[in-house]
Amino acid sequence: MNATKPILKALTAIAVLLVLGGCGTRSISNAGYRHGNTYGFRGELNELSVLGVRVNEEVSSKEIAAVLEARDGKFIELKRGEVLAVIQSGARFPDKEMLVSLESLAKLVPLSGVSPEPVRLHGEQNKNREPMRIDKSLRMAAAKGGASKMLVYWGILESASEPEQAAKHLSWVPIAGRIIPDETQHVQIRVKAALIDVATGNWSMLRTEPIQDKRMSSRLTRESSDLKQVLALKEKAYDRFAKDLKERFQLR
Template identity: 30%
Template sequence: MSCASEQTSKNPMYTISKVTQSQLTDKDIFDEELDKEITDYDIQEAAYYAQKGFRVPLKSSIILAQSGAQVPDAYMQAALSNYYNVSVYNGFSKNKSSSNRRKDKEQQVNNNYMKLLRLIAAKGGQNTIIVYWGTIEKGDLDDKTNIVKWSQYEGGKLSSKTKALRYLLKFTLVDVTTGNWSSYSPVNIEIDYVPPKIGSSITDALQIDELMKKSYDNAALLLSEKYKDKTK
């Protein structure tokens, strides 16, 4: 496990390339034990815990992971550290199956990414796991309709038609003990794009960097408000 102070590259072009390598999927995050019989008791127990509500008390210990990244962005670590005690983990999918031979029979072991992470968190005393996905989008002006159309930004130089940028974030929070989860997509931050000029200090990279930092600060605040313990 990495410490929360470990820094990632601040070059957003590198970040975008990095997080598209191996995104976590629902199969990595949620338990899908298709070979296990689901009983009414299982459903009732899950519903009982869900009705109690999902809470992440302020200053509690969490593990943070960014899908597709070895280490979560430093800006996100800093933003969430204002509200929680943050440790970090990689956001790469694991090979779920391994085999051991016992008495000439092959035994399959199926531990997905989240089940492994829950065990690590339990040993470290963390209460909650927070995984997030981030997608930068650019809004380009359509000459025919004069409407801004949004598409995923894949890196590289932005065109003169780009009018705005936004960063879409999605979170999945998992309770270490019960495995119950909650998902959250905060209101996104949108900024006007300023085409760089020769001799100007404004660059595409700096504008994307600013967008990501604002988005992380905003998301951390909204998430902490949504999931704080309201009984205190």
């Protein structure tokens, strides 16, 4: 019964977002108002590339069995005070709030999570190009920084807007219509991460439960309200992630 509660919460949150208008999704690394500030944003790190997977690479059942045998009973461990390379997908530098949440658990080495430049043919992106496998490059960078573990994390913000019907009756008044709160924005943040052993490339996936928030704003305060809401949600989500990390690896 307890196992179904997180699922029911997630389904309820999704249902709310679908019912409301103005739905949108954006990366935590491109969290500008509404559709994000796309200038300078080069997209997310490909998860499979970070984990060292080639989609078109032929793998035999024998190879899979060998990996399972090698990993049998061996789990990724993280010890308090261990040197940890931290990478936020899509960002040149991890968010300050994440670093603050993790700094009491490990010695941090922040690294860039900017996606490699896509190969372009005649000024256009080559859609047929296989994603570059960057796992060893990231592990080498972490090793040179003295890190034995690497934390690569991704996050998305899902938002929906709900108009306040009472305020709509005043929208014809030029000044009042701009300063009276007339919209409630619902935002949900989801964060997941891969904890990777720098020496072996073995990894473990982590995630936190979604965190929601709602906030009213007027036309004049819409953008500033969105910024405050996103920053508050990031702080809560990163703090929750750090607590989950501490509990999972028993970092006393």
